[in-house]
Amino acid sequence: MQEFQSxxxxxxxxxxxxxxxxxxxxxxINLSQGFPDFPSDPNLIDRVYHYMKTGLxxxxxxxxxxxxxxxxxxxxxxxxxxRPDKEAEITVTAGATQAIFTAIxxxxxxxxxxxxxxxxYDSYVPGIEVCGGTAIPYLLKAPHYRVDWEAVEAMIxxxxxxxxxxxxxxxTGTILENSDLKALEALVAKYKLWVISDEVYEHLIYDGAVHxxxxxxxxxxxxxxxxxxxxxxxxxxxxxxxxxxxPPLLTGEFRKVHQFNVxxxxxxxxxxxxxxxxxxxxxxxxxAFYQQKRDYFLEAMSGSGLRPFTCKGTYFQLFDYSGVxxxxxxxxxxxxxxRFGVAAIPVxxxxxxxxxEKVIRLCFAKKTETLREAxxxxxxx
Ligand code: PMP
Ligand code: GLN
Numbered sequence: 001m002q003e004f005q006s007x008x009x010x011x012x013x014x015x016x017x018x019x020x021x022x023x024x025x026x027x028x029i030n031l032s033q034g035f036p037d038f039p040s041d042p043n044l045i046d047r048v049y050h051y052m053k054t055g056l057x058x059x060x061x062x063x064x065x066x067x068x069x070x071x072x073x074x075x076x077x078x079x080x081x082x083r084p085d086k087e088a089e090i091t092v093t094a095g096a097t098q099a100i101f102t103a104i105x106x107x108x109x110x111x112x113x114x115x116x117x118x119x120x121y122d123s124y125v126p127g128i129e130v131c132g133g134t135a136i137p138y139l140l141k142a143p144h145y146r147v148d149w150e151a152v153e154a155m156i157x158x159x160x161x162x163x164x165x166x167x168x169x170x171x172t173g174t175i176l177e178n179s180d181l182k183a184l185e186a187l188v189a190k191y192k193l194w195v196i197s198d199e200v201y202e203h204l205i206y207d208g209a210v211h212x213x214x215x216x217x218x219x220x221x222x223x224x225x226x227x228x229x230x231x232x233x234x235x236x237x238x239x240x241x242x243x244x245x246x247p248p249l250l251t252g253e254f255r256k257v258h259q260f261n262v263x264x265x266x267x268x269x270x271x272x273x274x275x276x277x278x279x280x281x282x283x284x285x286x287x288a289f290y291q292q293k294r295d296y297f298l299e300a301m302s303g304s305g306l307r308p309f310t311c312k313g314t315y316f317q318l319f320d321y322s323g324v325x326x327x328x329x330x331x332x333x334x335x336x337x338x339r340f341g342v343a344a345i346p347v348x349x350x351x352x353x354x355x356x357e358k359v360i361r362l363c364f365a366k367k368t369e370t371l372r373e374a375x376x377x378x379x380x381x
Contacts (some may be wrong), residue, residue, distance in 0.1 A: 011126050015349035019333065023343035029374045031362040032169070032333070032343040034315060038367050040236040041282070047272035052343045056268050062259050064092025064243065065270035071277035072243055077255060078280060079202075080215045088248040091255055092270060094262050095240035096200045096229035100164075101127045102261050103225035103244060106254045108133040113163035115152065119145075119169050119350030121198065133161070135352065142320065143309045145172040149183035156191050163188065167197040167212065168205055168313025171350055175205060175312045183214050185220040189273035194250075195220065200229040200242070201279040203286040205313040215245060222247055223362045226256065230273055233283055235365075239269055243342065288365075290315055297364040304361075316366040318347065322358040324381050329356050336360070338379055342374045 002005040012018075019032035063069065069086035084090055100123060108114060110132030111252040115381075116124050118137040125135040138152055150165075165184065167176040176184075188195055193358050197214040205211050214224045225246040231237035246254055276282055294311055301308065305324035325332050331348035337343040344360040364371060 003191075007130055008126050008223050015121075015345055018199060018233060019337070019343050019345055020114075022334065022337050026338050026341070028337045028341045028343045028344075029370060029377065030343045031336075031364070031374055032345045034363045035237040036235045036365040037237065037370055040234055041141065041276075042235060044236075044272060044276050045116060047254050047275050048268050051268035051271040056271055058267065059263045060092075060267040060270055062110065062264050063087075063255060064090070064265065065267065065274060067274040068092060068270045068277075073141050075277055075283070076215060076245065079211075080213050082218075082221075084215075084245050085248070089245055089251050089317060091172075091244050091246075091258060092265050093242045093244055093249060093258065095231060096198060096227045097243040098240075098262060099225075099229075099242050100124065102254060102257050103196045103227065103246075104128055104133075104162075104164075105131050105257050105261070106225070106250070107171040107196075109161070111132055111159060112156060113159045114161060115155055115163045115166065115168050115188060117147065117169075118352060118355075119171055119347050120164075120202065121166060122350060124164050126265045128164075134159075136160070137352055139351075139355070140172065140174075141360055142318075144347065145169070145174045147176070147180060148282055149180070149187065152183075153187055156187070156193070160192040160193060161270065164196045164198070165214075165367040168201040170201065170314050171345065171347055172318060173309065173311030173314050173316055175209060177210055177267040178212055179281055181217050181220060188223050189219055193223065195224040197224055197226045199226055200232045201314045202228065203233055203283050204290050204315055207312065209312055210241070211306060225249075225250060227280070233286065236275070239266070241265055241273065243271055257326075275359050276355055293364045293366070293368075296368060297362075297371045300372055304379040305381055306378060309359075315363055316361050317364055318361055319358050320357075320359055321381075325358075332358075333360055336378070336381065341377045357363070 016033040023030035025270040069090045104127045108131040112133040128135045160355040229242040306319035308317040333344045347357040
């Protein structure tokens with residue numbers, strides 16, 4: 001019999017699953033995988049139940065429930081000043097992971113190169129490789145993780161098909177600025193590249209900064225798929241619903257893949273979210289809500305041997321632990337979990353080279369008491 005040839009020979013179980021399992025096994029406070037430990041709004045849950053009871057339990061239309069796509073168009077208009085056509089430019093997806101994977105599958109052919117910025121969310125590179133492409137990592141370095149766009153331009157070859165960006169950025173907590181998006185816009189126009197923009201943390205941005213969405217740059221948007229996630233926005237990561245916004249031609253191609261990939265997503269939750277989006281305060285207060293958590297956590301951690309980096313967005317805080325340990329970051333994350341009772345993510349997991357700069361990621365999407373308890377344990381390190 002022919003040997004099975006893995007398409008992803010170097011991929012194991014994701015670090016999020018590994019660290020959450022270790023946290024459970026040792027009853028550690030889980031600040032590793034990114035998810036809230038507080039509930040989603042009961043009113044939103046009631047809306048889901050309402051629509052289930054009303055009988056909206058069969059397949060939704062393939063691109064998503066019309067009322068939800070309408071509500072998304074209104075939200076985008078309110079936030080970014082453009083109104084994508086709900087029929088031709090918005091598709092509801094099973095979370096952002098599927099949105100990004102399907103966008104990759106829509107544009108990447110065998111032999112294509114895709115530039116990714118590492119540390120990178122762990123689904124990007126395997127997604128590119130499954131489609132026969134090669135991920136070309138641009139290395140972002142601690143502590144600032146800035147992009148030099150001239151260096152990015154130097155990486156472009158005739159095989160470069162796309163660039164994948166993420167702002168606010170997981171795991172570093174950095175954000176792209178207006179100058180970054182302008183530089184990217186010029187590059188993609190010059191080299192005719194496609195862009196996949198992961199903007200799942202659009203509402204988690206701090207200290208008065210404004211989220212620079214690809215949607216605000218017409219020439220850039222013309223060549224882009226922009227991915228969002230309701231799980232991040234409304235504290236229900238387990239519902240796995242998100243959406244992709246892309247110009248009509250790209251959306252048409254995206255849907256050709258999407259319809260044979262998932263076909264359609266959870267119906268009652270889509271109706272519930274359509275209602276919930278009618279009230280902008282549900283998403284507009286999120287920055288203040290999470291900024292308060294970030295500040296509380298940093299204050300609680302002051303005096304610890306872990307040195308925080310600047311977090312401008314997302315619900316992740318990085319710490320340099322080189323002052324307290326020489327262990328590789330994967331070992332240190334395990335030590336924290338098993339000996340000190342707090343689970344963390346080693347940032348080397350987000351580099352395909354495994355680059356270890358002695359940095360760990362902690363998630364602060366947690367109740368105040370969880371953060372207080374975790375900080376007290378971490379200060380013993
Ligand atoms: N992109 C980034 C940067 C993320 O942190 C996440 C969170 N898991 C996702 C995509 C995936 O989002 P979803 O849970 O909606 O698939
Ligand atoms: N986005 C979350 C994180 O970065 C987890 C997603 C996952 O478990 N795949 O922690």
